[in-house]
Amino acid sequence: MSTAPLLEVAGLSCRFGGLVALHEVSLTVREGEIFGLIGPNGAGKTTLFNVISALTPPSSGRVLWRGQAIPHSRPDQLSRLGLARTFQNLRLFDSLSVRDNVLVGLHRFAASPLAAGLLGSATVRRRQRQLEQRALELLALVGLAEEAQLPAASLPYGERRRLEIARALATEPRLLLLDEPAAGMNPAEKNDLCGLIRTIRDHFDLTVMIIEHHVPLMMRLCDRLAVLNFGERIALGSPAAVRHDPRVIEAYLGSAR
């Protein structure tokens, strides 16, 4: 068991043309914690997620996974390493059923020779049934067992968010990145989501990194928080510490004007 943190972001900068989206951001995420990322709109939170999940190349700086630089990383390689994420603007496979969305998440565990698959050998069929069972379990966990056969496109907004989480969990991640999972939910749904995230963390023994605008929710949910403003990390620590940080208060009051 190494002592290196699960994820370390070191001196990360990201520029698009003249726009500085991230500037020298450093933070570490420890195994098993729920780590929150807050900050005003345009602070660079989603960009940080995109860099971590290898969708956006950083201009400088490094992302370390258990203390190791990730070689020539593609999103699918990172997924195999144990990283999963959801998207701020929801990216489901709309032409597939709810169940099949989760089955796509189980892609890695379905490996079988194509010929055997096409011919439908007994082993392949047994494996297939196991995966379908697994998909249904995950759907039950997020409360979508009843909807398994519906087209994903037909789900209402809140359920789509939960389906995306189930799909991410199917990849058996060690670190789950949630980008505004509570967006568009009412207070009761937000509360449920809080409970769900905790359950997931405990049940799967994983680490969660979460972006969310609803600050009170984040204060309750997260073990530690980082605050970004204009691409810079202006605070990092426990919810209590962050709450009283003058730079955070300034940033939030400033942006609320």
Next chain:
Amino acid sequence: MDLIQLLLNGLSLGAVYALFALGYTLVFSVLGVINFSHGAVFTLGAYFTYLLIGGQAGANGLLAGLQLPFALPFALALPLAGLASALVALLIERVAFRPLRRRGADSLLALISSLGAGVILVNLIQLLMGAESYAIPIGTLGALPAALSLGGAQVRTVQVLLLAISVLLLVVLSVWLEGSRSGKALQAVSEDPVTAQLLGIDSDAMIRLAFGISGFLAGVSGGLVGLSVSIAGPYFGISYGLKALGVLVLGGLGSVPGAMLGGLIIGLAEAFVPAAWSGWKDAVAYGFLFLILVLRPQGLLGKPQTTKV
């Protein structure tokens, strides 16, 4: 063949490719679709020109023996043929593109329906005018001599004319796009249709404009090529249309200077293929195209694609 003749061949061929590619580019930049009926409109322009200068329909079509009661000089017939082609392009926009756009359909569908429009046009031409080839007589050019002396070399007047008119059109078009209000509006629509709409630009009108201009360009270049190398039957626009696709990607999809540069490169490259290898000439454009797609997919002068997360 001497150098000047080769150079002129290459340049005039390149200019035609560039005009063709510009027609694609205009429509592509506003709609994001390749208009596959473009080659048929080019063909149509050649036939219009032929009829307008007083040419007679051959024996095999429904119009056998038909001849217009008047014969226009080439200088008048060409722009008129261009206008008629522009009208046809507008009609194609109306039936093959607009219904799909209204529904926000996949752009792949417009590709197919525009192809359907092309198939109809080509076969309509065949039905009316037969499959035979037509030559636009050189006498059409009036007092102009058949050949000119250029730097000691004899060159065909037709080719000089072809090159000159093409370059003129290319220049006019660039100036219009960069300098005029409507040209800028067209560019705005191609950059960002939603914002353009918010700024009060009527994007439907801009799309019609793009189709109209591209139809005009196709018609005129069809007439010019018909004059230069004769009209080889209803399908003759298709091979030009295919090569122009290569030109388009070589220069960069949606880039006007790119289309010109691409046309120039491929035209010259084809002209300089040695006669012994003439069988391979058709592969030149596609070879270039393949190479550029591998090395620089956005084309020589195109902007790189970016994906938004």
Next chain:
Amino acid sequence: MDAGLLQQMLIGALLGLSVSLPLRCGQLSLATPGFFAIGGTVAALLSTRIPAFAGTGATSPLPALLLEMGLGGLLAGLLAWAIGGTVLRLRGIYLAIATIALVEILRVITLNLPFTGGALGIFGIPQPFATASGYAGFTLVLLALVCWLCARLEQLRLGRAMAAIRDDELAAACVGIDTAAVKLNAFVLSALLAGVTGALAAHFLNSWNAKVGSFDASITTLAFVVFGGSRTWLGPVIGGLVLTALPELLRPVGDLRLIVFGLVILLGPVLFPQGLITPQALHGLGHGLLGFGQQLRGYGHQLLERASGPRRP
């Protein structure tokens, strides 16, 4: 029905399936006729140059045909595998144009090689079947097999990954799908099928030349898929059957037939944006008459939707 026409229709259906495979993971490849031409050229060369393939009796031996189909498919598949890695990095219309270029390059090469008969092509390809019905029967079995495999594919890891990439390539990569590998698989399978079909078609047509793999063919085969619908295995089959038969069935209208054919291609996407066969419709067909009603209702809905005006501004 005329067995010769039926045979052409069946080949159209196979080509439709070939085009639909890359499309099922969102890749618009128009390379199918190029691979079709390769398969046919392999078969034509083997059976006219090598006595063992031509046989000695009135008909050439069936095992030779099967071997040629295998080799034609293999060569097409290998070429697809070799260039796929590079070409499939391109997206959307760029990929379409690159594959058009590929088809044209292959055509020019076939035209200029010393042993492929130039513009005239290769003649007198021996016949494994004495009648067109023989061909049609054989091809029907092949088509049924391919349909079954394509339908199976939808239930499999690869098929689901393809559908996921078609819906959202980036999200697919983020759940651990090696999108480049999946796209390459689909491209190679498509080429393989086209190559196999080409070998069979060369025998049936008796002669084979470079024209077979042309831009026209690229677009026609794409029309099969768009017309029939690309989201199910049945769509490209129906599209291939109908659009191949159409010009022949329209013979009574004489010279107008190609114009009517153009009209069908023009109006098909406008009237049936999803293609004739949607997944719902296919599901419906599986449920017999009850399903047929659903399909009609589906069309009714489409019509209603259209009548109620544009969905998006």
